[in-house]
Amino acid sequence: GQNIDQPTEMTATEGAIVQINCTYQTSGFNGLFWYQQHAGEAPTFLSYNVLDGLEEKGRFSSFLSRSKGYSYLLLKELQMKDSASYLCAVKNDSWGKLQFGAGTQVVVTP
Amino acid sequence: GAVVSQHPSWVICKSGTSVKIECRSLDFQATTMFWYRQFPKQSLMLMATSNEGSKATYEQGVEKDKFLINHASLTLSTLTVTSAHPEDSSFYICSAIDRGGYTEAFFGQGTRLTVV
Numbered sequence: 001g002q003n004i005d006q007p008t009e010m011t012a013t014e015g016a017i018v019q020i021n022c023t024y025q026t027s028g029f030n031g032l033f034w035y036q037q038h039a040g041e042a043p044t045f046l047s048y049n050v051l052d053g054l055e056e057k058g059r060f061s062s063f064l065s066r067s068k069g070y071s072y073l074l075l076k077e078l079q080m081k082d083s084a085s086y087l088c089a090v091k092n093d094s095w096g097k098l099q100f101g102a103g104t105q106v107v108v109t110p
Numbered sequence: 111g112a113v114v115s116q117h118p119s120w121v122i123c124k125s126g127t128s129v130k131i132e133c134r135s136l137d138f139q140a141t142t143m144f145w146y147r148q149f150p151k152q153s154l155m156l157m158a159t160s161n162e163g164s165k166a167t168y169e170q171g172v173e174k175d176k177f178l179i180n181h182a183s184l185t186l187s188t189l190t191v192t193s194a195h196p197e198d199s200s201f202y203i204c205s206a207i208d209r210g211g212y213t214e215a216f217f218g219q220g221t222r223l224t225v226v
Contacts, residue, residue, distance in 0.1 A: 042217040096207035
């Protein structure tokens with residue numbers, strides 16, 4: 001079967017760092033995406049990893065280990081506006097078909 | 111990044127009627143578009159893959175006669191929910207791929223469908 005697992009919810013304080021883990025077992029792999037989704041809105045693109053290693057983009061970084069079927073999204077210097085659901089998604093084929101995890105709700109507290 | 115426009119943002123319809131949702135790529139040619147459905151507090155579930163000029167490919171468990179998808183041009187795909195029922199109430203989101211350019215798929219704003 002195909003599985004993408006990530007924690008349901010994480011809580012952290014403003015200014016802190018939070019790491020959201022994602023493990024996957026899929027029939028195909030052509031890259032892993034992280035999206036941010038606020039309630040009632042469409043997902044917005046955060047990062048894309050296709051090779052092993054760390055990709056840094058401002059306050060957000062994403063890591064991939066293909067041999068372990070593992071990725072994480074690191075959010076630094078948390079702000080209240082970062083409270084949202086973070087979706088891990090695996091691209092199964094070269095056409096762009098994405099399989100999503102259930103999402104991790106991040107709650108940032110003052 | 112590229113822009114995908116989805117219309118309408120929200121719609122309320124009576125049970126038994128049909129609703130059409132449009133997904134347009136505004137500044138690129140989308141040879142492939144995807145339609146997702148998302149129930150409250152759940153993740154996005156892929157419904158179908160739409161390729162320009164050919165029939166859509168539906169995921170297992172999705173009724174193709176109920177969810178009609180048309181991708182007649184490189185910039186427009188439509189999803190029609192036929193004979194809608196309250197259980198079809200959901201958030202529907204499209205995404206589009208520009209295979210000649212960007213790596214990621216770009217999402218439309220989503221359509222909140224409520225069937226009463």
